[in-house]
Structures are given as structure tokens and as C-alpha cells.
Amino acid sequence: MVREVAESCVDTMLMEMVAMYSGRFYANKPELAARRIEAIGYQVGHQLSERYTMERPRFSDHLEAIKFICKDFWSEVFKKQIDNLKTNHRGTFVLQDNKFRWLSRVSIDPSSSEKETEDPSTPGESKAAQAVSMYLYFPCGIIRGVLSNLGIPCAVSADISSLPTCSFVIRVKA
Amino acid sequence: MQFFGGSEISPSPPVPTASGNNAHMMYVFNRNGVCLLYKEWNRPLHTLNPQQDHKLMFGLLFSLKSLTAKMDPVNADKGNLGVPQLPGQGCSFHSFRTNTYKLSFMETPSGIKIILVTHPKTGDLREALKYIYSLYVEYVVKNPIYCPGSPIKSELFNTALDQYVRSIS
Numbered sequence: 589m590v591r592e593v594a595e596s597c598v599d600t601m602l603m604e605m606v607a608m609y610s611g612r613f614y615a616n617k618p619e620l621a622a623r624r625i626e627a628i629g630y631q632v633g634h635q636l637s638e639r640y641t642m643e644r645p646r647f648s649d650h651l652e653a654i655k656f657i658c659k660d661f662w663s664e665v666f667k668k669q670i671d672n673l674k675t676n677h678r679g680t681f682v683l684q685d686n687k688f689r690w691l692s693r694v695s696i697d698p699s700s701s702e703k704e705t706e707d708p709s710t711p712g713e714s715k716a717a718q719a720v721s722m723y724l725y726f727p728c729g730i731i732r733g734v735l736s737n738l739g740i741p742c743a744v745s746a747d748i749s750s751l752p753t754c755s756f757v758i759r760v761k762a
Numbered sequence: 763m764q765f766f767g768g769s770e771i772s773p774s775p776p777v778p779t780a781s782g783n784n785a786h787m788m789y790v791f792n793r794n795g796v797c798l799l800y801k802e803w804n805r806p807l808h809t810l811n812p813q814q815d816h817k818l819m820f821g822l823l824f825s826l827k828s829l830t831a832k833m834d835p836v837n838a839d840k841g842n843l844g845v846p847q848l849p850g851q852g853c854s855f856h857s858f859r860t861n862t863y864k865l866s867f868m869e870t871p872s873g874i875k876i877i878l879v880t881h882p883k884t885g886d887l888r889e890a891l892k893y894i895y896s897l898y899v900e901y902v903v904k905n906p907i908y909c910p911g912s913p914i915k916s917e918l919f920n921t922a923l924d925q926y927v928r929s930i931s
Contacts, residue, residue: 596904603906693904695916719907 602690606722618718622725629729630736637734640664650760653738654681661734666690679760683731688754690727694720696751720748731756785927786863786879790898792911793846793873795820799914803927823867823875830855846873856888870895880930890930897922 606625614621640661647653658670662685672684696716724746732744740760747755790799797816810818831837834853846869847854857866859882866878868891876891876898901919902908908916 599904603904606906693901693918694907695901695905695918696907697915697917716907723906 599690602723602726605726610722618722622722625722625725626729626732629726630733631729632726633730633733633735634737635733636665636730637661637737641738647738650679650740651675653735653740654683654758656738657731657734658683665730679762681758681760683756683758684753685755686753688727688752690723691720691748691752691754694723694751696720717748720751721746724748724754728756731758735760784881784884784930786881788879788923788927789816789819789875789877790914791816791820791823791875791877794911796911797913798874801920801923801927819877820875823877826855826858827869846871857886866891868892868895874898878927884930887930890926893926894923897926 605628609621609625610618614624641656644656647656654673654675658673662668662670666685666689668685668687668689670683671686672682674682674684728744728746732742735742735744735758742758742760744759745757747757786804787802788799789797792798795817797820800812800816808815831853837853848871854869855867857864859865861882864880864882864884866880866884866887867875868888869875874895876894878887878891878894880887897919898914901916901922902914903910905916905918908914
């Protein structure tokens with residue numbers, strides 16, 4: 589039995605979650621807010637991985653699990669696959685999504701980015717980048733949750749040097 | 763009743779018929795009269811400073827709406843002053859034309875007013891304004907960084923809007 593929800597509802601709920609945690613619950617403590625949001629993502633990833641690996645056999649190695657995330661899992665959650673996967677074969681994987689769905693509508697103030705070109709160290713630009721990075725803790729948590737449920741403890745971080753391209757860096761703990 | 767529904771950016775934009783600069787300027791106001799966006803493509807004459815210009819425009823539309831509702835010979839329900847109406851309900855004006863320009867107007871139930879000033883031979887722009895509103899929803903309302911009630915500063919919105927308005931005849 590499939591029940592459907594409008595995507596706008598999910599989008600708005602994610603926006604509001606980040607706004608609540610970074611604006612109200614842990615105002616002025618962005619690291620705590622980030623940690624809390626990432627923990628929520630971890631739970632969600634845990635549960636989603638159960639649902640999406642129900643009929644599959646166990647993964648033979650780490651690379652197979654990562655490929656599952658890039659193809660099937662990403663298609664289920666974001667309706668597309670990861671565009672580029674890189675690895676150093678020593679436990680580090682970089683997943684690149686060229687048009688990350690949850691960041692597709694994020695757009696920074698063009699006038700503040702003009703100021704940034706004059707002086708690259710202006711705090712204005714990093715505030716915008718910081719605001720956007722709060723929205724990435726949730727997907728990082730999801731990936732960490734999925735992998736830990738598949739038996740692969742890891743740390744996940746995100747890199748948004750060029751929007752809307754988004755890279756997730758997975759470091760598997762030895 | 764589905765007014766603004768659909769999938770990605772919908773309704774799909776009306777077919778562009780001409781290229782170039784047919785629009786003069788555009789205003790977007792919210793319910794409280796805050797000018798969220800003012801864009802200018804072709805405005806050779808400026809008579810007032812920007813604040814006065816925005817206030818004048820907002821006041822003009824407010825008065826025009828209530829005037830047209832009061833003068834309505836057909837509809838008995840006059841509605842409340844200043845309250846945005848559901849589409850199709852009551853009497854809502856959508857454009858006026860002078861010998862030098864045509865002003866097209868649309869108000870959404872949420873109180874967002876979109877005004878587009880174009881050259882006088884422009885046709886009915888109601889579909890175009892609906893499409894611009896859908897752009898607003900996609901790129902501004904759904905932008906996590908946007909603070910509702912503040913002026914719009916989204917690059918994605920500006921680009922998409924510019925591209926679309928230039929394609930209107």
C-alpha cells in the first residue's frame with residue numbers, strides 16, 4: 589500500500605526543522621544544532637535502509653554498499669542517481685550530485701556575492717555559506733544511518749563549493 | 763478548485779511570440795505593502811524617488827480594487843476592504859491601458875500582488891502573471907534562506923524571471 593505526500597510538504601518541513609533547531613532550540617550554538625539535525629538524519633537513514641534493502645541479499649563489500657546508495661537508494665529518495673563516485677580504495681568515497689534536489693532552490697543574494705569578489709574574506713559570504721551548510725547535515729546523517737545499518741561505521745561530511753552541485757564525503761572507520 | 767497546481771513549474775508558460783524588450787517594469791508587493799521586488803527593463807522617465815514610487819503604486823492598486831468592486835453592476839457581494847479574494851470570487855480588475863503603456867495586475871489569495879507594465883499593444887497577460895507567480899513559489903517561497911516579508915534577492919528567481927519576461931510579446 590503506497591501512500592503519497594506532496595513534495596512541497598517534505599521540503600517545507602525540512603526547512604522548518606533546520607530553522608527551529610538553528611534558530612530556536614540551539615540559537616547561537618550552531619554545532620549543537622548541527623549535531624542534533626545529523627542525529628535525526630541518522631535515525632531516518634537507519635529506517636529507510638531497512639525498507640529499501642528488504643528483498644536484497646547482503647552486500648559483499650563496502651563498495652557494493654556504496655553503489656547501492658548511489659543508485660537505488662538515491663533514486664528512491666531523490667528521484668535520481670548520484671552523478672559521480674570517486675574512491676581512493678582506502679576507505680574514502682566521494683559522492684557527487686550535480687543537482688542536489690534539496691538544494692535546487694537555494695539561491696544566495698547576488699549583491700552580497702559581488703561584495704565577496706572584492707574581498708574574499710568578508711564574513712558576509714561565509715554567513716550565506718554557513719546558512720546553506722545547515723541544510724546538509726540532514727542528508728549527511730541519512731547516509732551515515734544507512735551505512736551503519738549495513739554494518740559500515742563511517743563519518744559523512746558535505747562540500748558545497750559550487751551550488752547546486754553537492755559532494756558527500758564518506759570516510760569509513762577502519 | 764485547482765488554481766495553481768501541477769508538477770515542476772506549472773502552469774507551463776504561454777508560448778512566447780516575440781523577442782526583446784516589451785516590458786517596461788515590474789513590481790511585486792506583499793499583503794502589507796512591502797515592495798518585494800522592483801525590476802526595470804525599459805523606463806526612460808523617472809518622476810519620483812523609489813520609495814514614493816512604490817507607495818504610490820501600492821496605494822493606486824488598493825484604491826482601484828475597491829473602486830472597481832464598488833462600481834460593479836453585477837455582483838452584490840462587495841467583500842472586505844483590503845482582504846485578498848479567492849480567484850473567481852467577487853470583482854477584481856486585471857489591467858488598465860493608456861496611450862503609452864498597459865498595466866497588468868494580479869493578486870493571489872495570499873495577498874501577493876504582481877504588476878507588470880508593458881507597451882500598450884500587449885494582449886491579456888493573466889496567464890503570464892500566473893506563471894510568474896509560480897516562479898515566485900518555486901524559487902522564492904521554497905528557498906530555505908528566504909525570509910518571508912523581506913525583499914527578494916534570489917539569483918535563480920531573477921534569472922528565470924528575466925528570461926521569461928523578455929519572451930512575452
